[in-house]
Amino acid sequence: xxxxxxxxxxxxxxxxxxxxxxxxxxxxxxxxxxxxxxxx
Amino acid sequence: xxxxxxxxxxxxxxxxxxxxxxxxxxxxxxxxxxxxxxxxxxxxxxxxxxxxxxxxxxxxxxxxxxxxxxxxxxxxxxxxxxxxxxxxxxxxxxxxxxxxxxxxxxxxxxxxxxxxxxxxxxxxxxxxxxxxxxxxxxxxxxxxxxxxxxxxxxxxxxxxxxxxxxxxxxxxxxxxxxxxxxxxxxxxxxxxxxxxxxxxxxxxxxxxxxxxxxxxxxxxxxxxxxxxxxxxxxxxxxxxxxxxxxxxxxxxxxxxxxxxxxxxxxxxxxxxxxxxxxxxxxxxxxxxxxxxxxxxxxxxxxxxxxxxxxxxxxxxxxxxxxxxxxxxxxxxxxxxxxxxxxxxxxxxxxxxxxxxxxxxxxxxxxxxxxxxxxxxxxxxxxxxxxxxxxxxxxxxxxxxxxxxxxxxxxxxxxxxxxxxxxxxxxxxxxxxxxxxxxxxxxxxxxxxxxxxxxxxxxxxxxxxxxxxxxxxxxxxxxxxxxxxxxxxxxxxxxxxxxxxxxxxxxxxxxxxxxxxxxxxxxxxxxxxxxxxxxxxxxxxxxxxxxxxxxxxxxx
Numbered sequence: 001x002x003x004x005x006x007x008x009x010x011x012x013x014x015x016x017x018x019x020x021x022x023x024x025x026x027x028x029x030x031x032x033x034x035x036x037x038x039x040x
Numbered sequence: 041x042x043x044x045x046x047x048x049x050x051x052x053x054x055x056x057x058x059x060x061x062x063x064x065x066x067x068x069x070x071x072x073x074x075x076x077x078x079x080x081x082x083x084x085x086x087x088x089x090x091x092x093x094x095x096x097x098x099x100x101x102x103x104x105x106x107x108x109x110x111x112x113x114x115x116x117x118x119x120x121x122x123x124x125x126x127x128x129x130x131x132x133x134x135x136x137x138x139x140x141x142x143x144x145x146x147x148x149x150x151x152x153x154x155x156x157x158x159x160x161x162x163x164x165x166x167x168x169x170x171x172x173x174x175x176x177x178x179x180x181x182x183x184x185x186x187x188x189x190x191x192x193x194x195x196x197x198x199x200x201x202x203x204x205x206x207x208x209x210x211x212x213x214x215x216x217x218x219x220x221x222x223x224x225x226x227x228x229x230x231x232x233x234x235x236x237x238x239x240x241x242x243x244x245x246x247x248x249x250x251x252x253x254x255x256x257x258x259x260x261x262x263x264x265x266x267x268x269x270x271x272x273x274x275x276x277x278x279x280x281x282x283x284x285x286x287x288x289x290x291x292x293x294x295x296x297x298x299x300x301x302x303x304x305x306x307x308x309x310x311x312x313x314x315x316x317x318x319x320x321x322x323x324x325x326x327x328x329x330x331x332x333x334x335x336x337x338x339x340x341x342x343x344x345x346x347x348x349x350x351x352x353x354x355x356x357x358x359x360x361x362x363x364x365x366x367x368x369x370x371x372x373x374x375x376x377x378x379x380x381x382x383x384x385x386x387x388x389x390x391x392x393x394x395x396x397x398x399x400x401x402x403x404x405x406x407x408x409x410x411x412x413x414x415x416x417x418x419x420x421x422x423x424x425x426x427x428x429x430x431x432x433x434x435x436x437x438x439x440x441x442x443x444x445x446x447x448x449x450x451x452x453x454x455x456x457x458x459x460x461x462x463x464x465x466x467x468x469x470x471x472x473x474x475x476x477x478x479x480x481x482x483x484x485x486x487x488x489x490x491x492x493x494x495x496x497x498x499x500x501x502x503x504x505x506x507x508x509x510x511x512x513x514x515x516x517x518x519x520x521x522x523x524x525x526x527x528x529x530x531x532x533x534x535x536x537x538x539x540x541x542x543x544x545x546x547x548x549x550x551x552x553x554x555x556x557x558x559x560x561x562x563x564x565x566x567x568x569x570x571x572x573x574x575x576x577x578x579x580x581x582x583x584x585x586x587x588x589x590x591x592x593x594x595x
Contacts, residue, residue: 008548009354009357009358009361009548010357010361011353011354011357011358012368013353013357013360013368013369013371013372014350014353014354014357016368016369017349017353018346018349018350018353021346021349021393022346024393024394024397025396025397025400028394028397028398028401029397029400029401029404032401032404032407032410032411033404033407035410035480036406036407036409036410039410040406040409040410
């Protein structure tokens with residue numbers, strides 16, 4: 001495997017995508033948490 | 041540019057004798073899908089309140105067939121078929137002895153499956169998919185399931201032996217990625233299925249044979265979930281194998297990082313087993329400290345899941361940009377949207393986003409009360425196993441079956457396969473979506489249609505149950521389509537060569553550290569975590585055992 005690094009690949013889209021994923025998980029979790037607090 | 045040696049690698053075929061063994065597993069898997077899928081359709085129709093089952097068939101009987109055939113048989117057989125082919129393709133043809141292990145395993149599993157299925161069909165074992173005591177089935181049902189597990193150990197031993205042989209022949213080299221992943225999955229399976237084997241051999245069999253009168257329900261459930269949660273990862277990891285090692289090749293790209301893929305599999309091995317209590321969060325008799333500890337370990341699984349998400353997005357983006365995709369998301373359009381081998385697993389990946397988010401909610405200790413034993417949970421695992429895993433398996437079947445039968449997926453079949461994936465996604469969105477929503481309103485899982493004595497709350501659930509039946513009907517159309525495609529690929533598709541796609545690792549990736557293949561370290565940590573999470577609570581469960589329960593046959 002070559003140690004030479006010509007250019008780091010552009011992964012801006014990946015960054016936004018995993019950011020969206022994290023945000024989705026947090027939003028759904030807090031929605032459920034709100035229901036939980038409301039009911040119990 | 042593809043070199044001649046790379047092209048030669050692409051044409052590596054699974055040996056015919058290994059292919060026959062893999063195909064035998066695939067046949068059983070799709071027979072189970074056809075029967076189990078029909079039962080699923082009937083269940084949703086019954087729950088809509090518009091359909092009554094004929095000939096004295098019970099709702100819970102259907103539920104048991106559906107769960108056992110799809111949750112245990114379809115998955116285990118397809119996984120074994122895929123894993124046999126993957127090991128043979130990447131680590132070399134199995135020896136006669138290893139293949140013999142595979143066949144002995146296959147027949148023991150099949151005898152067990154047949155015995156258990158007959159018991160359910162004659163209504164002697166409607167104990168639901170989780171076969172929870174104190175519901176008591178005929179002893180042959182339990183013995184049959186024990187044979188399925190023993191058979192899988194023998195078949196698995198053949199594959200592990202191939203891996204050991206490869207390592208001895210190639211000292212100091214990382215093993216082929218797919219073979220390594222298969223061995224991680226089998227290790228997890230063997231360690232976790234010991235729990236259910238103990239439950240069946242020492243609790244359920246003596247009790248159902250009448251040798252003992254009573255069963256310790258809490259202990260039996262604990263042993264079941266010691267097995268039951270890693271079981272879901274046993275389903276999922278082969279889908280991850282396809283995502284990590286096969287999909288990059290299908291889209292014309294490379295594996296983002298071999299080390300990251302191996303690390304994520306090791307983390308799944310470590311954090312999938314000592315976590316069964318998150319299925320028992322409302323169970324009395326287990327102290328909340330040990331529940332909390334297992335909740336923490338459960339949430340550790342988020343790490344390899346997000347590593348996987350990152351790795352896949354990166355693989356897609358790098359490939360899409362190489363094809364000329366511009367801007368932040370321009371690469372997305374460049375992916376092969378006309379190739380069913382990519383589209384079906386891709387829909388599965390998308391489904392895993394709400395599935396994973398739902399899983400985190402389920403495992404969040406006290407918050408589990410919100411959804412416990414509601415049909416939300418059914419909606420959840422229909423996203424994880426019945427969409428993410430199953431659509432990935434369908435996508436894999438489109439190259440695995442023709443590769444093994446010496447046929448090709450025609451353009452028409454490819455188009456039909458894409459339609460199948462879309463039909464599945466639509467049907468599942470309706471069915472699983474309705475299950476999630478109505479689950480939050482308290483609708484129970486594992487329940488026949490009932491108006492609950494004219495309750496207003498139960499009346500509000502009915503429109504969602506009708507929606508589930510509509511989704512279920514669309515999904516059944518999806519099952520008819522996939523069976524049609526599979527039959528075509530098995531016997532009618534034109535003869536030809538189909539590639540078993542295995543991707544190369546990106547030249548940007550770092551060298552794989554051999555510590556990732558040091559089993560002494562990983563198995564020691566794995567067993568230490570299990571002992572840490574289970575020893576004290578199991579001692580407490582046994583010492584403070586509730587009075588045993590006699591068996592109930594409520595169907």
